[in-house]
Amino acid sequence: MNLNTVSPAPEPAQVATRTQILEAAGEVFASVGFRDATVREICARAGVNIAAVNYHFGDKETLYLEVLRYSAAQAHAQYPPLLNVSPAAPAEERLRAFLHSWLLRTFSRGATAWHGQLISREMVDPTGALDEIVRDKILPMSQQLRGIVGEILGRPPGDEQVRLCTLSIVGQCVFYHHCRPVLTRLFPQQPPLDTLGTERLADHITRFSLAAMRHLTDPATT
Amino acid sequence: MNLNTVSPAPEPAQVATRTQILEAAGEVFASVGFRDATVREICARAGVNIAAVNYHFGDKETLYLEVLRYSAAQAHAQYPPLLNVSPAAPAEERLRAFLHSWLLRTFSRGATAWHGQLISREMVDPTGALDEIVRDKILPMSQQLRGIVGEILGRPPGDEQVRLCTLSIVGQCVFYHHCRPVLTRLFPQQPPLDTLGTERLADHITRFSLAAMRHLTDPATT
DNA sequence: AGATGATTCAAACAACTGTTTGACAAGTCA
DNA sequence: TGACTTGTCAAACAGTTGTTTGAATCATCT
Numbered sequence A, B: 001m002n003l004n005t006v007s008p009a010p011e012p013a014q015v016a017t018r019t020q021i022l023e024a025a026g027e028v029f030a031s032v033g034f035r036d037a038t039v040r041e042i043c044a045r046a047g048v049n050i051a052a053v054n055y056h057f058g059d060k061e062t063l064y065l066e067v068l069r070y071s072a073a074q075a076h077a078q079y080p081p082l083l084n085v086s087p088a089a090p091a092e093e094r095l096r097a098f099l100h101s102w103l104l105r106t107f108s109r110g111a112t113a114w115h116g117q118l119i120s121r122e123m124v125d126p127t128g129a130l131d132e133i134v135r136d137k138i139l140p141m142s143q144q145l146r147g148i149v150g151e152i153l154g155r156p157p158g159d160e161q162v163r164l165c166t167l168s169i170v171g172q173c174v175f176y177h178h179c180r181p182v183l184t185r186l187f188p189q190q191p192p193l194d195t196l197g198t199e200r201l202a203d204h205i206t207r208f209s210l211a212a213m214r215h216l217t218d219p220a221t222t
Numbered sequence C: 001a002g003a004t005g006a007t008t009c010a011a012a013c014a015a016c017t018g019t020t021t022g023a024c025a026a027g028t029c030a
Numbered sequence D: 001t002g003a004c005t006t007g008t009c010a011a012a013c014a015g016t017t018g019t020t021t022g023a024a025t026c027a028t029c030t
Helices: A012-036 A039-046 A051-057 A060-078 A091-107 A110-124 A130-153 A160-178 A180-186 A195-214 B012-036 B039-046 B051-057 B060-078 B091-107 B110-124 B130-153 B160-178 B180-186 B195-214
Strands: none
Touching (some): A012 A039, A012 A051, A012 A110, A012 B012, A039 A051, A051 A060, A060 A091, A091 A110, A110 B180, A130 A160, A160 A180, A160 A195, A160 B195, A180 B130, A195 B160, B012 B051, B051 B060, B060 B091, B060 B110, B060 B130, B091 B110, B091 B160, B110 B160, B130 B160, B130 B195, B160 B180, B160 B195
16 A cells, blocks of 8 residues: 555445545645644534544544545646656756646645645654655655756766755745745735746746756856 | 743742753654643653643743743854854855854754754744744844845845745755655665754755856846 | 345543642741 | 742643444345
8 A cells, every 4th residue: 555546445335425534634634733633623524423534444543644645646646747748858848847846736725735735744743654655755756856957967866966956946845835834924915826926936946946057066156 | 022032031949940841841842743742741851740831831832932932042042143254244155154054053953953843843833923933033034134145146135036036045944954854764874964964055055046046047047 | 125234323431631729848028 | 936929749620532332324135
């Protein structure tokens, strides 16, 4: 069992309350975290009995794990790493697509929106689920981005420069999502990131990072 | 009352258990978060009675706020924003000092180490204390960095380019701290960031960001 | 129809939480 | 000394939590 295989896939009869619980739990876990989320609140929102969670998922913790798998599958299905850009496209173009897809995924509203929140929480306060997430989702994306960066820098993917630059790029993306509560307080006049905003933001990060990588080894740089 | 004034400063008689609680609470809050931290655990670690928290701080929540103020004061006293670099130094040098100080502050061990953890948690899952933190600590540092970036870019601090670049720089710093659990899983062979590591990392972020800002508007950039 | 198994439900359970209580000790000032 | 404040302590309180229980309902198949 891993994050790439959506769990058992039960018969249509039981699927109703099961997914209702998954959706409700996604909302609640994302907004208040695992510990502050109560089974009662989840069940109330799902319109099912309190005992349903334990009946269908065993306990609260495995429900949380299932929600993580469920949201991961949805998010990555809706926004694949390179969007609609060909893997044969120039590295610069793939970089822009990668970043835009990332921002869309983490900033999307609705069902896939939990995913970003859940992952953020998982990073600062890991549960047992983080190992699975890193193995099945983050590591592959990390390797993909390192390939792109390696092409741009003209160095092998295992190179230390490539690794550092990759992290500098990802860091910018993660930051906007993790620190949203801070950013909205720092810039109250700034509107929240909508679809148009993510495209502009992806453009800035791409240009910033490309300029950095192209001139990182300039002799002029201190 | 704000984050810059360390609370009442009681007489030496009562100060003992009070600071014992603060230190113990700092450890516990930082490692498991506000909700998962129990007053019993904190008091046990501090070697005081359970009722001591309510007697000295009123309730758990104001204890948390006091811990935040306490750790903020310690962290910023130990690592001032520009370290020992003069405010009259060149912008590039101030940028490097700012980033190095930031990394030292958030990655320091011991007493000031809680601060970074607490702030990280506060960003992903804000309590009522975040407003105070942003107002007293983050906003001034943000303005300081925007001044430096503005100088480098040759634009006013309120400029949109300056704002975006500032965030791109801070994002890289925050990322390494927020996502440490992920990074240690992605690169198990990589040693944890010690004093030597933070200097090398500050150097990379400085060079990366300087190269980016100097060539952000190059016509060659896509 | 009748039996079987799956699912739902209200109610209760046991454990843990932050907080309060009232007694007790220690120091302070008249 | 004696009243008074301050601090500490064990014990209990009231509320919330995840989980379990056993009966009731539903669907399915012989």
